[in-house]
Amino acid sequence: MRNTHWRWLKLGLFTAGGIAVAMLFVFDPATSGAFPPCPFRYLTGWYCPGCGSLRAMHQLLHGNLHAAWAMNPLMVIFLPFVAYGLASRALFEVSGRELPRFFIPASCIRALCVIVILFAIARNLPLYPFNLLAPGAMLRP
Amino acid sequence: MFCSQCGANNPDNAQVCGQCGKQLQPAAPGAPLQATGTVLPPGMTVQNYLVFAILTTIFCCLPAGIVAIVYAAQVNGKLQMGDLAGAQQASKNAKMWSLISLGVALGGMLLYFLLIMAGVMGGMFHH
Numbered sequence: 001m002r003n004t005h006w007r008w009l010k011l012g013l014f015t016a017g018g019i020a021v022a023m024l025f026v027f028d029p030a031t032s033g034a035f036p037p038c039p040f041r042y043l044t045g046w047y048c049p050g051c052g053s054l055r056a057m058h059q060l061l062h063g064n065l066h067a068a069w070a071m072n073p074l075m076v077i078f079l080p081f082v083a084y085g086l087a088s089r090a091l092f093e094v095s096g097r098e099l100p101r102f103f104i105p106a107s108c109i110r111a112l113c114v115i116v117i118l119f120a121i122a123r124n125l126p127l128y129p130f131n132l133l134a135p136g137a138m139l140r141p
Numbered sequence: 142m143f144c145s146q147c148g149a150n151n152p153d154n155a156q157v158c159g160q161c162g163k164q165l166q167p168a169a170p171g172a173p174l175q176a177t178g179t180v181l182p183p184g185m186t187v188q189n190y191l192v193f194a195i196l197t198t199i200f201c202c203l204p205a206g207i208v209a210i211v212y213a214a215q216v217n218g219k220l221q222m223g224d225l226a227g228a229q230q231a232s233k234n235a236k237m238w239s240l241i242s243l244g245v246a247l248g249g250m251l252l253y254f255l256l257i258m259a260g261v262m263g264g265m266f267h268h
Contacts, residue, residue, distance in 0.1 A: 039249045050199035078195060085192030101186065103162040106218030109191065113210045116198060 010093055017086075025061045029054040030136075049074060049120040052135030070138035074119050155223045162186045162220050187228045189216035190235040197242035205242035209235050 027034040040048040056071035060079070069076050088099035123133035132138050157164055163186060191213040198206025212235035219228035 036250060036253050039246075039253065042253075053199055075199060078199070082192055082195060089192070101161075103158075103160060103220075104191065104217060106214045106221060109189075109210060109214035109217060112195075113207060113214065116207070116210075 007093070014090060014093075021057075021061070024054065024058050028058050030058070047120070047123050047134055049116050049123075051123075055135065067139065071135050073133065074116070152223075156225050157186070157220045157223060157228075159221050162217065187216055187220060187225070187232050188236075189213040189232060190239050193239040194235060194242075197239050197246065200246065205238050205245060209238035209242060212238060 023034060029035040035054055038048055038051050040046070041051055050072070052071035053075040056068040056075050057079075059065075059068035059071060060076070065076070084099065088101070092098045119133065122130040123135075125131060151158055151160075189212075190209065194206055194209035194213050198210060212231050215231035216228050216235060219225075219231055
């Protein structure tokens with residue numbers, strides 16, 4: 001019984017993800033208001049490490065790598081890995097087989113953790129060049 | 142012993158491959174495994190939920206996601222040390238914290254939409 005519930009939850013999440021990607025292609029989160037603002041930024045006024053990732057994905061879906069990079073460079077770097085992981089997972093749910101799995105050493109995962117935290121701090125600093133990491137800052141003259 | 146998946150040379154008492162994390166087979170058929178934890182079926186690895194953890198960290202903007210990444214690191218660290226039971230425990234924690242992060246984010250979104258609805262309704266009654 002529990003397994004069936006999990007399957008439905010996963011199916012629901014993947015479907016929601018698919019709809020979100022389609023919406024991201026059509027609407028630009030920077031201008032349309034079709035997407036909610038980041039709750040962290042809404043509450044605190046600070047950028048979180050994910051701020052700008054929806055706008056970055058919109059730009060990526062339209063092939064603008066430079067604009068995507070300016071919105072959230074961390075997310076542009078992570079996206080291929082995350083996409084591989086999700087594709088592997090989706091394939092597993094459908095066919096029971098996975099894409100080849102890579103073992104990431106524990107030290108790399110810890111480093112990743114530190115990078116995310118440093119990125120979150122740096123993009124909120126009002127100092128050049130750290131402030132270039134704030135969403136869209138690289139696009140401003 | 143050599144790993145059947147990636148060919149890396151591992152210490153003879155290792156339960157999983159330090160290179161790729163694959164469960165190592167006993168050298169001789171029927172040879173007893175080191176009893177430090179439960180033995181997984183061959184070919185199965187311990188899931189570290191790293192992708193899930195990163196997704197919830199970035200999109201849910203939550204410290205819970207960071208905790209999940211730390212546990213994901215612990216899964217791989219314990220696998221590298223051959224501590225299968227510890228890796229499975231860390232795997233459970235990584236999954237739990239990813240789900241907490243996801244749950245809080247979904248709850249936050251729901252609250253946001255409810256507040257908007259409340260605002261719209263309030264505006265309607267006001268006029």
